[in-house]
Amino acid sequence: MVEAMIEIEVVYAAVDRQVLLPARVPAGTTVRAALLNSGVGQAFPELDLQQCPVGIFGKVVVDPENRPVQPGDRIEIYRPLLADPKEVRRLRAAKAAEAKARNQ
Template sequence: MIDIEVVYALAQQQTLLALKVPAGSSVAQVLRLEAVVQQWPELDLAAMPVGIFGKVVDQPAERVVQAGERIEIYRPLLADPKEIRRLRAAKAARDRAKAGG
């Protein structure tokens, strides 16, 4: 058995679950454990993006967790970062045009 952590953060609250799992467990197997499912019953853990220490895991069924690792369950983005930057740049251009013209 190895010690790992699973974490999920909302804007107001972060929940960390410390677990002992069999060595050789995949990320997907950990996310199907009863303790994890009970902790976050509202989440579709099979469909949510996950990572380990800030690095996205593209294939959770194949990625084996190591002792001491932290699986992070990521929330979906509320807005596309590229779209936010585009809107911010357009507003700045309008503001410059008003100030100069």
């Protein structure tokens, strides 16, 4: 019996480059298994595909070892933020206030 295959995408954006890889996996493949078989590990060997946080269409997948992929899913690999967004906003506001005070 022929195993049904489904089409998915795997995306990752590093600091210097990004990749979108189309993949065909057997129906019932888990998110983690799809990642491991997608080829993204060859493109980004620094990634720990066994532990990295992932999501599908912007929603975090809590249990990628057990959640099966669906046709058309876009698996996104998340990386740590380089800066805390709240801290960046705070510094920008302080800089703007300082510039405003100098101009008065």
